[in-house]
Amino acid sequence: MSKGSSIRTIHSAHHHFGWDNALAPVLTVAPGEEVDFDILDSSGGQLTEASGVADVAALDFERVNPVTGPVVVDGAEPGDALAVTVVDFEESAWGWTAIIPGFGLLADDFPDPYLHISHYDAERVRFAGGIELPTVPFPGTIGVALAERGLHSVVPPRRVGGNLDVHDLTRGSTLYLPVEVPGALFSVGDTHAAQGDGEVCGTAVETAMRTRLRFDLVKGAELPAPQFRMARPAAGFAPAGKGFYATTGVGPDLMEAAKDAVRAMIDHLGRDYALAPELAYCLCSVAADLRISEIVDQPNWVVSAHLPLGIFV
Amino acid sequence: MSKGSSIRTIHSAHHHFGWDNALAPVLTVAPGEEVDFDILDSSGGQLTEASGVADVAALDFERVNPVTGPVVVDGAEPGDALAVTVVDFEESAWGWTAIIPGFGLLADDFPDPYLHISHYDAERVRFAGGIELPTVPFPGTIGVALAERGLHSVVPPRRVGGNLDVHDLTRGSTLYLPVEVPGALFSVGDTHAAQGDGEVCGTAVETAMRTRLRFDLVKGAELPAPQFRMARPAAGFAPAGKGFYATTGVGPDLMEAAKDAVRAMIDHLGRDYALAPELAYCLCSVAADLRISEIVDQPNWVVSAHLPLGIFV
Numbered sequence: 001m002s003k004g005s006s007i008r009t010i011h012s013a014h015h016h017f018g019w020d021n022a023l024a025p026v027l028t029v030a031p032g033e034e035v036d037f038d039i040l041d042s043s044g045g046q047l048t049e050a051s052g053v054a055d056v057a058a059l060d061f062e063r064v065n066p067v068t069g070p071v072v073v074d075g076a077e078p079g080d081a082l083a084v085t086v087v088d089f090e091e092s093a094w095g096w097t098a099i100i101p102g103f104g105l106l107a108d109d110f111p112d113p114y115l116h117i118s119h120y121d122a123e124r125v126r127f128a129g130g131i132e133l134p135t136v137p138f139p140g141t142i143g144v145a146l147a148e149r150g151l152h153s154v155v156p157p158r159r160v161g162g163n164l165d166v167h168d169l170t171r172g173s174t175l176y177l178p179v180e181v182p183g184a185l186f187s188v189g190d191t192h193a194a195q196g197d198g199e200v201c202g203t204a205v206e207t208a209m210r211t212r213l214r215f216d217l218v219k220g221a222e223l224p225a226p227q228f229r230m231a232r233p234a235a236g237f238a239p240a241g242k243g244f245y246a247t248t249g250v251g252p253d254l255m256e257a258a259k260d261a262v263r264a265m266i267d268h269l270g271r272d273y274a275l276a277p278e279l280a281y282c283l284c285s286v287a288a289d290l291r292i293s294e295i296v297d298q299p300n301w302v303v304s305a306h307l308p309l310g311i312f313v
Numbered sequence: 314m315s316k317g318s319s320i321r322t323i324h325s326a327h328h329h330f331g332w333d334n335a336l337a338p339v340l341t342v343a344p345g346e347e348v349d350f351d352i353l354d355s356s357g358g359q360l361t362e363a364s365g366v367a368d369v370a371a372l373d374f375e376r377v378n379p380v381t382g383p384v385v386v387d388g389a390e391p392g393d394a395l396a397v398t399v400v401d402f403e404e405s406a407w408g409w410t411a412i413i414p415g416f417g418l419l420a421d422d423f424p425d426p427y428l429h430i431s432h433y434d435a436e437r438v439r440f441a442g443g444i445e446l447p448t449v450p451f452p453g454t455i456g457v458a459l460a461e462r463g464l465h466s467v468v469p470p471r472r473v474g475g476n477l478d479v480h481d482l483t484r485g486s487t488l489y490l491p492v493e494v495p496g497a498l499f500s501v502g503d504t505h506a507a508q509g510d511g512e513v514c515g516t517a518v519e520t521a522m523r524t525r526l527r528f529d530l531v532k533g534a535e536l537p538a539p540q541f542r543m544a545r546p547a548a549g550f551a552p553a554g555k556g557f558y559a560t561t562g563v564g565p566d567l568m569e570a571a572k573d574a575v576r577a578m579i580d581h582l583g584r585d586y587a588l589a590p591e592l593a594y595c596l597c598s599v600a601a602d603l604r605i606s607e608i609v610d611q612p613n614w615v616v617s618a619h620l621p622l623g624i625f626v
Contacts (some may be wrong), residue, residue, distance in 0.1 A: 103611075156611060163610045164563075165610060166561070166615060166617065224573065224580075225574075225577060226563070230556060233548070233557060235548075236549060248540065250471060254567035267537075294479065
């Protein structure tokens with residue numbers, strides 16, 4: 001990430017847990033300004049490169065998902081959209097992917113904690129022996145304060161953004177967030193080095209990163225939910241040379257269809273690549289993309305999980 | 314499509330409605346063999362290039378979704394996978410996209426019938442003035458007979474395939490279908506010239522096409538549902554030059570989130586491109602892709618609708 005002498009940095013000591021429009025802002029920025037955010041990983045530093053599965057079991061959930069901020073954007077008013085352009089990242093060197101009991105799409109199938117450490121640079125994530133993913137960094141949590149008073153959990157994303165976990169929000173993408181309070185009160189956290197559509201095991205390649213963002217306003221946009229603009233979907237960074245394998249879930253409930261598609265992919269990874277189920281589940285979370293292939297042929301819908309085979313090097 | 318002197322053709326007169334394992338096969342093929350299928354459009358010829366909205370209202374639903382077949386594949390047994398490789402298409406020149414009352418993701422928002430005719434060739438679909446899509450042909454309905462006796466509706470896809478509407482099944486892709494009856498009893502129909510993930514208005518660019526398929530067997534595959542292999546997802550054919558715009562739906566129900574994402578895209582297309590809601594809804598169906606961005610941050614999930622802006626020429 002290039003240095004900009006005029007660019008201000010918000011250090012990760014300025015983090016908070018959850019969304020609350022009564023929080024004191026740490027910085028006020030003008031539309032058009034770029035700001036660097038030091039972002040902790042989603043464990044808030046509880047997991048390290050040397051952590052093991054016992055550390056997952058011992059996670060203090062009061063300290064997960066810290067977000068850096070909040071920032072006041074000058075002139076932002078309810079009804080506006082805050083346009084946040086993802087300018088750049090300063091990647092760190094390692095990240096973690098965990099199965100956390102009670103969390104994740106297949107929580108019932110995977111009741112035990114599990115931890116997997118990856119190393120990465122700006123180009124690729126060395127996920128495991130013979131498995132490499134393109135590094136596609138993005139902030140998993142990015143949002144503004146709600147109009148409703150009080151402290152709101154950071155876990156669920158909302159109409160004002162938050163824990164969106166949209167991997168398309170990488171360098172060059174612009175996210176439009178509905179503003180609900182004067183100044184917007186923007187915060188950001190939960191940086192990921194790689195993730196698939198769905199983040200199915202509940203975690204991506206979770207990693208601390210410095211992130212540079214630019215703020216602009218679209219007056220009176222009146223958006224119902226976040227929208228974004230991007231050069232291409234993050235899935236388009238997948239290595240294409242070896243093609244893709246896809247599994248499906250077919251049935252009357254999209255959630256169950258998604259579970260079936262992921263279960264089938266885990267089985268496929270076991271049979272064809274000899275991956276243990278836990279590692280295969282984590283790989284689906286960081287590299288497979290969930291698509292709704294068909295949502296109109298009543299009463300059955302089709303959810304597909306796409307895996308790029310070029311990750312097997 | 315190249316002519317192959319040894320390739321047999323099943324003409325569209327050999328079509329049936331619904332799946333029934335008691336249907337007499339029209340052809341028996343050996344593993345490794347290619348076959349050409351003449352495929353009617355999903356209206357079974359009821360809609361023509363000169364049709365209007367009254368013809369949509371008058372559709373005879375007893376005659377929709379004809380499939381050509383069935384074909385016996387020599388040696389196919391329950392528990393095998395029938396591998397169907399999509400070899401080639403002979404495109405026709407026009408296709409229709411309709412809003413059919415009571416059908417489609419936003420059936421409650423769009424109660425009235427609507428019909429839109431597109432012209433296309435092997436390269437592109439001229440959807441409307443200033444809007445062109447890449448032609449990505451595929452058969453919407455592709456499947457084998459169920460083990461259960463009796464006639465089963467062709468509308469819903471099932472564990473044995475059928476009306477999957479997976480637009481990734483274009484030239485070069487291989488679909489693996491669970492075989493449930495001896496010989497598999499394969500049929501195919503509902504060819505589309507272009508579609509997005511979701512097929513949200515309920516119809517794609519619906520068009521008759523001759524389709525060449527190759528059949529192979531994977532003995533004892535024991536698949537739980539269809540799986541497929543492809544060079545790249547169909548969404549990867551979208552023109553990338555102008556980037557993509559995405560809307561989201563955020564909430565505790567994937568179906569409602571998908572509806573919200575599509576509604577937001579229709580609003581966006583109205584505001585930024587002056588498209589009437591009905592045409593925008595049809596455009597979403599043929600060009601926008603539904604992704605499950607996040608399915609683990611309880612209790613709210615994120616569904617995104619991606620639209621390639623390069624379709625605006």
